[in-house]
Amino acid sequence: RDAQVDDARLVLRVIGEAKLSGGSALNYAGVVKINRDSHGYAAGVAIKDGETGETREIQAGAVINATGSWAEKLHPSPDPGLHLRPLRGSHLVFPGWAFPFPDAATFFHPRDRRPVFIIPWEGAVIYGTTDIDHKTDLSEEPVISDEEISYLMEGLDTFFPSLEISIKDAFSFYAGVRPVLSRKHLAPSKESREHVVWIDKGLVTVTGGKLTTFMKLAGDAMKAVMPFLPQANTLKKESLFRPVSHDIADERISPEILRRLYGHYGEGAKEILNNAGAEDLTFIPGTNTVWAELRYVAEHEATRHLEDLMMRRVRIGLITQNGGKEHIGRIKKLCAPVLPWDEEKWDSEIKNYLDKWRRSNSVHPFF
Ligand SMILES: Cc1cc2nc3c(=O)[nH]c(=O)nc-3n(C[C@H](O)[C@H](O)[C@H](O)COP(=O)(O)OP(=O)(O)OC[C@H]3O[C@@H](n4cnc5c(N)ncnc54)[C@H](O)[C@@H]3O)c2cc1C
CATH class of the missing domain: 1.10.8 (Helicase, Ruva Protein; domain 3)
Known part of the structure; x- marks a missing residue:
């Protein structure tokens, strides 16, 4: 069985659990530097508010760098043959009526035989994705290109001509950048989605992987960081989300x-x-x-x-x-x-x- 998630809500639930355990979270705060002590060990970070430009130093016994495609900006790859290759994926979002079937559908795109998906999501339908090198500056918001639109629409025209779906029917598009590690510069969809953990004196970088493997990535990062945190308890394998008490019976809702x-x-x-x-x-x-x-x-x-x-x-x-x-x-x-x-x-x-x-x-x- 496959699964479905709202990735933003998943991140927010994880942050919520961390806060319930005593953690803090900051948004609009970019790490601009890893600070190190006199022995070269990571001792915290310098952060900069993305809007006000205000900077602050935060001290820490160790630093985990989980910044996806941006990870090498803070921690260059220790393996000269292996680097992050940002691959853009774009989706089109259509109203539910555009695809009059209740379930997800998939087909191999006629141009390159890649699987693409039409998936009911949050009341609308998402269709995608593309998989191409993202050559734009990573500090800018990724956007879909004309070429990606024509690729996606070609798939629909080939497999669902009777639906007569036009780009004008789409509500929106969204584009994201996958953190993919590349050694041989294969065709984008042939690149491995494995993750790596790099360790450099208290700086632990975890990148690559997929949403479906995020617990494994997090566990590997925690194992790597523990030796730098002698005061921390041993790692316990517990459920990430604490159980919620389902004690509300509200007649107003289904x-x-x-x-x-x-x-x-x-x-x-x-x-x-x-x-x-x-x-x-x-x-x-x-x-x-x-x-x-x-x-x-x-x-x-x-x-x-x-x-x-x-x-x-x-x-x-x-x-x-x-x-x-x-x-x-x-x-x-x-x-x-x-x-x-x-x-x-x-x-x-x-x-x-x-x-x-x-x-x-x-x-x-x-x-
Ligand atoms: C189009 C598309 C479709 C996908 N489909 C699937 C799928 O079906 N199944 C699946 O399992 N996975 C899928 N993935 C992959 C999945 O989204 C990624 O594996 C996942 O987002 C990686 O999470 P991450 O936290 O490592 O990196 P990201 O999600 O990239 O998060 C990194 C964060 O770090 C922030 N950041 C960067 N630099 C700094 C800094 N200096 N200081 C502070 N913050 C910083 C960035 O703003 C970003 O918010 C898809 C990805 C894309 C793009």
Whole structure:
């Protein structure tokens, strides 16, 4: 059996568990330097706020560098023949009606025989992916190219001509960069998805791999870092997510919504339900997202910008028309009580979000 996940929610649940165990998390904070002690051992990091430019030093007994395709910027590969090769993958997101079948579908792309997938996701349908060298500067947001659009549409035209799906039907696209380790520069899809752990005096770098192997990557990184943390307890193999107590029977919602809320928010599901009126326990039209989720993520998940909320806490920006523009009024009403934004700030957040969405996620420039 295969599995499905919202990758942003997976990361946020892991961060949530770390915080419950006493950890701290910072966003918009880039590590610019690994600090070392007089013996050359990693002793912390220098971080820079991506917006204010403010810098800070953080001390630590060891540092784990889990920065994906960017990992070699902080820790060059110790193996001269093996380097990160950023490979871009892009998806198109369509409304559910575009593919009138309930399950996922897959076919081999006629051009190169790579498997591509059409998958119902969060109420919409994602279709992809591509697998090509990402040659753009890694500090810029990755975007889909004309060539990738024509590749993806060619697959649909070949296998589903009767559906007459056009790029104009797509809600959005999104592109990501895979951290793939390459030795021989094979065709992108032939490169191994194995991960590596590099150790350099208290700096442990873990990169490569896949989402499906993230627990293995994390375990290997922890094993590698333990010798540098003599005060730490021995590693115990425990369940990553602490069990949530399913003791809410809420007649206002179906068991499916309850399951979604527990899966996406853990114990936070209770707060979502306690604070929500019945009208906010309904789906945002065309999606599996419940209105009340917005208020919870705005309050608890380090939301600095509207873009955080729309794209990376929930996925409304990807799975609705025009980046969810028509829903922003109601979202503002729901979230304004828990966000410290005045009217002027809301106006600039809405403008900046929609401008960024047009540049990074809209398919309109492609027709
Ligand atoms: C299109 C696509 C489809 C995929 N499909 C699948 C799939 O079906 N199944 C599967 O298992 N895997 C899939 N993957 C792979 C999976 O997404 C990656 O393996 C996974 O994201 C790697 O996680 P990571 O945390 O190591 O790196 P990333 O997810 O790349 O995260 C690294 C993070 O580090 C941050 N960062 C970079 N530099 C710094 C710095 N100096 N300081 C602080 N932070 C920094 C970056 O902003 C980023 O947020 C897919 C990937 C793509 C792109």
